[in-house]
Amino acid sequence: MAPQKESGTDFMKLATLSNGSRYGELVVVSRDLSRYVSARDVAKTMRDAIDDWSSVEAGLQALSEKINGDASVGEAFDVQKAMAPLPNPSQWADGSAYVNHVELVRKARGAELPASFWEDPLMYMGAPDAMLGAHDDVEVGSESWGIDMEAEIGVICDDLKMGLSPEEAADKIKLIVLLNDVSYRALIPGELAKGFGFFQSKGATAFAPVAITPDELGENWQDGKVHRDMLVHYNGDAFGKANAGVDMTFNFPKIVSHAAKTRHVAAGAIIGSGTVSNKDADGTPGKPVRDGGLGYSCIAEIRMIETIESGKPTTEFMKFGDQVRIEMLNDDGSSIFGAIDQQIVETK
Structure with a gap:
């Protein structure tokens, strides 16, 4: 309601x-x-x-x-x-607040998760000039790039002073947005190997039509987290319904504070949560929705689980013509942000 x-x-x-x-x-x-x-x-x-x-x-x-x-x-x-709610942010920085997601990535390649990852958030700086509207096509140069969606939440902030605490950061969160952080998984390993992080491996970021004030969520905005299900449909089928408030290791005040640790950040920065990810109730990696699980907010995660369980992934990344829909609903079924509903197309 x-x-x-x-x-x-x-x-x-x-x-x-x-x-x-x-x-x-x-x-x-x-x-x-x-x-x-x-x-x-x-x-x-x-x-x-x-x-x-x-x-x-x-x-x-x-x-x-x-x-x-x-x-x-x-x-x-x-x-x-509707365009992206904030088409020209001062900055777009994406965190990785759901350490479950990071842990699966590393486990799939046989790497241990450093203990520091539970204390210090990961973050990368994205492209603030590549903001898509909810129904804009995702233009991609090649299917070989490993096209993936990433359903996330973001916050739009007021001016952030360098070194502000999480408590101070909480008051600087003015608006909340829903987003799809498009990733090109096949390009990521080569870029990370260079030691400079993401650039070409991240596509344009798409946003749901509406940004909301935190009060719009009522009791579902608690502890700097959005306690609502992230609903992902892929080519019309239910793909994910992870709760964004569960298994969120770092809340938004923490990751906003992290973004401003070493410099002042101008008003208009969008800070993302990273891919929303839940474990199963028994603590094991999540199961697909079709098997009674909470599913996934990106394709990479199910591929990681397939690799862990059987030695190789079987789910393919996105192809031209594929459709993704990302949305969050109230108890009465009404849409909170409006839906991201977009198609993957070959760039001309």
């Missing part, structure tokens, strides 16, 4: 609609995702809003209360016209 407005809370859903400009137009979306109103008189773009959040928050909140309080307000919200 959608949360009810309480005194002192800020419930908002924000999106960016394409308007012919590079960074689109900021809009406030109704809680049921059916309608929107322009926020141009408060902030023209999402980046304008996040750069000056303290000044524009009240105006955006007023629009949110208006559209949610009167069903006649606003125009129909077309998710096909």
Whole structure:
């Protein structure tokens, strides 16, 4: 059920609609995702809003209360016209908060997991100029790259001072987003072997249509974690339903603090959780949804489990024409962020 407005809370859903400009137009979306109103008189773009959040928050909140309080307000919200909620972040950095996922990767190749991985998050710096809308095709040069989805949660932050604590970082998380961090698994080993990390092995990142304030999640935003199922459908079949709040070793305040350890970070940074991953109830690697398990948020993970169990993977990476859908629902079945629903296509 959608949360009810309480005194002192800020419930908002924000999106960016394409308007012919590079960074689109900021809009406030109704809680049921059916309608929107322009926020141009408060902030023209999402980046304008996040750069000056303290000044524009009240105006955006007023629009949110208006559209949610009167069903006649606003125009129909077309998710096909939605860009990434923040098309031009100051930074895109992705962590690996689910150490279960990292442990499986290393186990599949016979490597031990260093003890430090349970204390110090992994993180890489991505491409902030490669943000896709929820229904944009994923353009890929070759199927041989090992195309994979990664269903994740991200947070959009206010200015972060260097060395801020996790407690301080919690107050800097302004919005939450749902994302698909496209990865090219066959390119990763060669890049990592060079010692400089990911670059070509990471594709454009896609985002669900709407960014939400943490209060929108009600009691499902606890301890800096989103306690909701990450629903992944692959070519129409249920592929994953891992709970994003379970087995999350590092919460968002921790990984946001980690991102700002050695330098100030400008407002508008998106910090990702890494692939959402759950173990089975008995502590063993998760089973496919078809076998009664929670499934997976990426193809690499099921391939790792296949390798551990039988010596080699049998599930193939994505091919041209494949479809992935990523979504998170309320108890009543309504969509929280809207769905990422995109196809893999060959670049022209």
